Amino acid sequence: MRLFHHPLQSEHAPERELHNGDWVPFAECPERFAQILAACGGAEVASDHGAGPILSVHDAGYVRFLEQAHGEWVAAGRKGDAIGYTFPVVRRRPLEFDRIDAKLGAWSMDASTPIASGTWNAAYWSAQGALSALDAVAAGERRAFALCRPPGHHAGADYMGGYCYLNNAAIAARAAGDRGMGRVAILDVDYHHGNGTQDIFYASPDVFFASIHADPVTDYPFYWGHADERGEGEGEGSTLNLPLPRGTDWTAYAQALDAALGAIGEWGADMLVLSFGADTFAGDPISSFALQTDDFARMGERIAQAGLPTVIVMEGGYAVDDLGTNVATFLDGISR
Numbered sequence: 001m002r003l004f005h006h007p008l009q010s011e012h013a014p015e016r017e018l019h020n021g022d023w024v025p026f027a028e029c030p031e032r033f034a035q036i037l038a039a040c041g042g043a044e045v046a047s048d049h050g051a052g053p054i055l056s057v058h059d060a061g062y063v064r065f066l067e068q069a070h071g072e073w074v075a076a077g078r079k080g081d082a083i084g085y086t087f088p089v090v091r092r093r094p095l096e097f098d099r100i101d102a103k104l105g106a107w108s109m110d111a112s113t114p115i116a117s118g119t120w121n122a123a124y125w126s127a128q129g130a131l132s133a134l135d136a137v138a139a140g141e142r143r144a145f146a147l148c149r150p151p152g153h154h155a156g157a158d159y160m161g162g163y164c165y166l167n168n169a170a171i172a173a174r175a176a177g178d179r180g181m182g183r184v185a186i187l188d189v190d191y192h193h194g195n196g197t198q199d200i201f202y203a204s205p206d207v208f209f210a211s212i213h214a215d216p217v218t219d220y221p222f223y224w225g226h227a228d229e230r231g232e233g234e235g236e237g238s239t240l241n242l243p244l245p246r247g248t249d250w251t252a253y254a255q256a257l258d259a260a261l262g263a264i265g266e267w268g269a270d271m272l273v274l275s276f277g278a279d280t281f282a283g284d285p286i287s288s289f290a291l292q293t294d295d296f297a298r299m300g301e302r303i304a305q306a307g308l309p310t311v312i313v314m315e316g317g318y319a320v321d322d323l324g325t326n327v328a329t330f331l332d333g334i335s336r
């Protein structure tokens with residue numbers, strides 16, 4: 001399978017994040033990227049599709065903010081990672097902000113998403129990897145893998161969150177639609193609900209979004225991913241949420257996966273964008289499912305049986321020592 005990445009993705013290296021009231025080392029670390037590359041090998045450097053496909057999903061003011069935020073942080077005399085502390089939870093509107101602190105709050109949903117010096121370039125090339133994988137599938141490959149880092153599924157059209165800045169899966173799905181590749185479904189198997197992807201397509205009948213994730217009653221992102229969220233307006237019925245309890249093992253997971261794949265088939269998808277996170281692994285330090293390494297091969301095989309051309313984009317997975325093996329095992333399973 002063709003794999004895509006870019007060396008600048010390693011330059012995104014925030015120092016720390018706020019975790020349950022403590023500052024801890026940033027879980028979405030460059031070592032993740034190195035481990036996946038080492039285990040999968042043979043990755044190609046992504047090609048540049050420019051800002052166009054990014055701006056088809058994301059607000060232009062938000063993209064400009066991402067590009068300039070760290071520079072403004074430094075210009076304000078700050079050190080370390082740029083991070084906000086005031087969030088407009090009511091009546092957020094596009095005001096002209098001066099202070100970098102105001103911008104950071106206006107364009108983020110949480111304090112898990114610091115901006116460091118290499119963040120913009122990494123996010124840009126992460127998205128270009130997803131677009132390069134789409135090119136490969138458009139050219140006839142059954143599937144291709146974008147080693148996206150930073151991940152994307154928590155980022156909405158005009159906000160960052162959950163280690164995500166640009167929504168790689170949404171960018172690939174929108175580009176596939178624009179290229180006339182038929183009806184596009186997104187399946188999100190990261191441990192956390194893909195709230196940003198859901199938000200982007202919530203009112204859209206053109207893209208089906210299905211997500212299997214930890215119940216937001218107990219887990220981040222808390223406010224989205226509940227089973228009663230089914231889309232709105234013309235998009236009513238084109239969102240499917242399958243929350244599962246902490247401790248879920250392969251037996252229960254497989255049933256939800258079959259339900260999601262069944263719904264995607266019924267909807268009449270012509271192609272699939274898969275948001276793949278390995279944080280469903282039993283050993284994940286910030287997650288609480290119970291999948292074993294071999295289960296990722298089973299997951300891959302089942303998804304392959306759907307028979308859809310598939311763009312795979314990397315999302316989370318924080319058990320760094322097992323991450324390369326888990327991703328390689330998944331790619332092996334989906335290739336069988």
Ligand code: Q9C
Nearest residue numbers: 019020112151162220315316
């Ligand atoms: N107390 C992805 O897997 N951190 N993002 C919450 C924990 C956010 C995970 C803080 C976790 C985001 C792509």
Ligand code: ZN
Nearest residue numbers: 190191192316
């Ligand atoms: Zn996750």
